Amino acid sequence: MIDFRYHLVSIIAIFVALSVGIVLGTTLLEEPTLQATEAVASALGDENGKLRAQNEVLLDTKTGQESFVAAHTPELVRGSLAGETVVIVEAPAVAAGMTDAVRQVLEQAGATVTAQVTLADKYLDPAQSVLIDRLATGIKPADLVFPAEDGPYDKAAAVLASALVTVAPDQAGKENPAAGGVIDAFQRAELLTVTAGGSAETEHIARAGTAVVITPADPYAGENAATQAGALVSLALGLDEGSRGTVLAGPASSATTGGVVTALREGAAAEKVSGVDTADMPAGRVVVVYALREQLSGNTGQYGIGPGAPAFEPSPPSPEATLSPSPEATPSPPSTATSGG
Numbered sequence: 287m288i289d290f291r292y293h294l295v296s297i298i299a300i301f302v303a304l305s306v307g308i309v310l311g312t313t314l315l316e317e318p319t320l321q322a323t324e325a326v327a328s329a330l331g332d333e334n335g336k337l338r339a340q341n342e343v344l345l346d347t348k349t350g351q352e353s354f355v356a357a358h359t360p361e362l363v364r365g366s367l368a369g370e371t372v373v374i375v376e377a378p379a380v381a382a383g384m385t386d387a388v389r390q391v392l393e394q395a396g397a398t399v400t401a402q403v404t405l406a407d408k409y410l411d412p413a414q415s416v417l418i419d420r421l422a423t424g425i426k427p428a429d430l431v432f433p434a435e436d437g438p439y440d441k442a443a444a445v446l447a448s449a450l451v452t453v454a455p456d457q458a459g460k461e462n463p464a465a466g467g468v469i470d471a472f473q474r475a476e477l478l479t480v481t482a483g484g485s486a487e488t489e490h491i492a493r494a495g496t497a498v499v500i501t502p503a504d505p506y507a508g509e510n511a512a513t514q515a516g517a518l519v520s521l522a523l524g525l526d527e528g529s530r531g532t533v534l535a536g537p538a539s540s541a542t543t544g545g546v547v548t549a550l551r552e553g554a555a556a557e558k559v560s561g562v563d564t565a566d567m568p569a570g571r572v573v574v575v576y577a578l579r580e581q582l583s584g585n586t587g588q589y590g591i592g593p594g595a596p597a598f599e600p601s602p603p604s605p606e607a608t609l610s611p612s613p614e615a616t617p618s619p620p621s622t623a624t625s626g627g
Contacts, residue, residue: 377405418477501547505545516553548593
């Protein structure tokens with residue numbers, strides 16, 4: 287008969303065996319395990335050091351290239367937009383300093399900025415779409431007819447374009463008597479603010495022959511992302527149709543999911559409006575000038591480093607176009623561009 291002492295001895299024997307096994311196992315495996323771990327850690331440390339060194343080289347290279355381009359920007363763009371006029375539209379949450387940097391390069395290229403429009407968050411709020419629709423319908427010029435399929439942002443874009451831009455070269459830079467009323471209506475509704483040229487007075491707004499729309503620093507997210515990005519694309523398209531050319535420009539993030547440049551490139555507007563996704567770089571701001579120059583020649587393209595950009599910049603204009611700066615001169619279409627503008 288098996289008694290309690292037998293069970294007790296058996297249990298003690300099991301624990302003793304386990305203890306001996308653990309001690310022997312750790313003793314025998316301790317040295318090889320430690321050596322292998324140390325080898326892996328050393329290899330990872332070496333690789334990490336190499337990557338840090340490579341990153342420092344890349345950063346130094348990027349800094350040097352940007353400094354070089356910034357220093358030579360006046361030479362790179364000189365005369366590219368001589369005698370042209372441009373209106374700048376700034377979306378909410380644009381990266382600090384980007385609009386000023388783009389404006390500076392446009393002016394270095396010879397363009398005159400007729401006005402700067404700053405959109406309010408309210409303009410892109412889908413909850414305000416009824417207000418925007420009623421406002422645009424109520425103040426539109428008598429000769430402006432909205433297509434049946436136009437939504438609120440399409441209508442607003444057309445009305446704003448009628449006040450801010452023109453397709454007629456001989457009217458660019460001249461006052462538009464109707465502009466003040468349109469702009470005032472949008473400002474009273476707290477949808478945007480406008481500075482005419484270099485002043486805050488909007489009663490003497492000259493129409494521009496071209497437009498540049500600056501996108502937000504970050505892509506849109508959430509259930510309203512598509513509507514917000516689409517509203518800016520609609521505005522860019524409306525300005526393009528009412529002018530001689532429009533460029534939609536933003537940072538690299540604008541060409542990612544939820545970005546406004548992505549929304550442009552994924553829709554039909556890409557056939558008319560040029561997109562640049564490198565406006566946060568000195569070289570990219572030069573490309574904005576080149577893309578606008580290309581728009582004036584009647585061509586459209588998508589440029590930068592993001593998806594949907596087959597080239598970093600437009601092809602150079604033909605020598606004939608360079609020698610003949612008149613509005614009638616049309617350079618050879620670049621291989622990466624489509625007809626539009």
